[in-house]
Amino acid sequence: xxxxxxxxxxxxxxxxxxxxxxxxxxxxxxxxxxxxxxxxxxxxxxxxxxxxxxxxxxxxxxxxxxxxxxxxxxxxxxxxxxxxxxxxxxxxxxxxxxxxxxxxxxxxxxxxxxxxxxxxxxxxxxxxxxxxxxxxxxxxxxxxxxxxxxxxxxxxxxxxxxxxxxxxxxxxxxxxxxxxxxxxxxxxxxxxxxxxxxxxxxxxxxxxxxxxxxxxxxxxxxxxxxxxxxxxxxxxxxxxxxxxxxxxxxxxxxxxxxxxxxxxxxxxxxxxxxxxxxxxxxxxxxxxxxxxxxxxxxxxxxxxxxxxxxxxxxxxxxxxxxxxxxxxxxxxxxxxxxxxxxxxxxxxxxxxxxxxxxxxxxxxxxxxxxxxxxxxxxxxxxxxxxxxxxxxx
Ligand code: PLP
Numbered sequence: 227x228x229x230x231x232x233x234x235x236x237x238x239x240x241x242x243x244x245x246x247x248x249x250x251x252x253x254x255x256x257x258x259x260x261x262x263x264x265x266x267x268x269x270x271x272x273x274x275x276x277x278x279x280x281x282x283x284x285x286x287x288x289x290x291x292x293x294x295x296x297x298x299x300x301x302x303x304x305x306x307x308x309x310x311x312x313x314x315x316x317x318x319x320x321x322x323x324x325x326x327x328x329x330x331x332x333x334x335x336x337x338x339x340x341x342x343x344x345x346x347x348x349x350x351x352x353x354x355x356x357x358x359x360x361x362x363x364x365x366x367x368x369x370x371x372x373x374x375x376x377x378x379x380x381x382x383x384x385x386x387x388x389x390x391x392x393x394x395x396x397x398x399x400x401x402x403x404x405x406x407x408x409x410x411x412x413x414x415x416x417x418x419x420x421x422x423x424x425x426x427x428x429x430x431x432x433x434x435x436x437x438x439x440x441x442x443x444x445x446x447x448x449x450x451x452x453x454x455x456x457x458x459x460x461x462x463x464x465x466x467x468x469x470x471x472x473x474x475x476x477x478x479x480x481x482x483x484x485x486x487x488x489x490x491x492x493x494x495x496x497x498x499x500x501x502x503x504x505x506x507x508x509x510x511x512x513x514x515x516x517x518x519x520x521x522x523x524x525x526x527x528x529x530x531x532x533x534x535x536x537x538x539x540x541x542x543x544x545x546x547x548x549x550x551x552x553x554x555x556x557x558x559x560x561x562x563x564x565x566x567x568x569x570x571x572x573x574x575x576x577x578x579x580x581x582x583x584x585x586x587x588x589x590x591x592x593x594x595x596x597x598x599x600x601x602x603x604x605x606x607x608x609x610x611x612x613x614x615x616x617x618x619x
Pocket of ligand 1: 267330331332333334356397400401429431459460461462467468472473
């Protein structure tokens with residue numbers, strides 16, 4: 227056999243294991259130290275009661291022969307696709323239900339979508355970046371170009387007409403920077419993609435954190451996106467589904483190239499390699515869009531948003547430059563005194579027993595930056611804010 231040697235080109239992911247190792251070592255040498263973790267990107271609040279009820283009811287249906295479900299449609303049950311269709315409709319985005327594909331989360335589809343593209347394509351990703359975009363393309367042997375996201379452009383790079391890219395990754399609100407594109411920024415990318423016969427893979431996993439009505443929550447709010455973009459979304463952060471697994475992907479019918487429909491290709495890919503998301507999970511996901519479901523998830527989202535506000539206010543008071551914190555669960559701060567992100571990590575752990583994520587783990591432009599998240603416990607986040615003020619004030 228011959229192996230896919232591209233795997234040798236993937237950088238080992240030391241980020242979270244190194245953090246865990248450092249925190250464990252610190253805990254051993256400082257027993258009882260009141261360590262607070264603001265590094266996690268996972269949710270901490272449980273599923274909404276309405277989701278649990280819907281899943282329990284679906285499970286009961288599975289126990290009776292008359293209502294039992296075997297294999298479902300690979301692209302998802304109509305009841306969930308219609309609920310998502312209406313969710314977009316509320317924002318005046320008119321989708322065809324055949325454009326909506328239910329997934330087991332955004333991560334799987336962000337990787338799997340690459341089945342549709344030739345390995346000759348040039349891929350453009352921002353630096354810093356959610357590592358999945360880089361690693362999945364490296365596995366396939368594609369050429370990757372990096373575009374600088376930095377303090378000068380507010381970590382929201384715009385297209386450079388001199389660069390020719392075929393596949394472009396955009397994530398807004400962004401992980402790790404929390405930065406959010408406005409309409410003009412996304413329009414510039416949509417125009418670039420249409421002019422260059424490129425496709426935008428738009429990761430909207432954090433759209434539910436956008437509160438400012440002037441900011442786009444979907445790329446399909448932008449004119450022209452139907453012919454150049456695919457959108458990935460998730461119930462993970464919106465409704466606490468990180469362990470339950472459900473998301474959706476929108477592949478417009480108008481997205482065509484060389485006489486081939488990307489929507490038809492994706493349908494063929496999914497019906498060949500995927501057997502759908504469990505019925506019970508899809509019933510739980512659909513409940514998120516009920517009036518009661520929307521109220522309940524808003525409560526959890528408000529909890530995280532308040533944590534983000536507490537941290538943002540602290541950074542404001544300290545005069546520390548940052549992106550995110552508003553319309554996003556992430557805060558991306560500039561390390562004080564020109565410190566490197568790993569040095570700042572050690573300093574925070576040692577002096578304030580706080581854990582965050584060094585920006586260096588997301589790309590070279592993250593070297594002097596640091597990510598905090600709002601997904602932690604409310605009291606612990608307030609305590610962490612107090613410690614930051616004391617240490618850096
Ligand atoms: N996209 C981004 C930018 C993320 O940060 C994450 C998870 O942290 C995902 C996608 C994965 O989402 P899911 O849980 O739906 O696979």
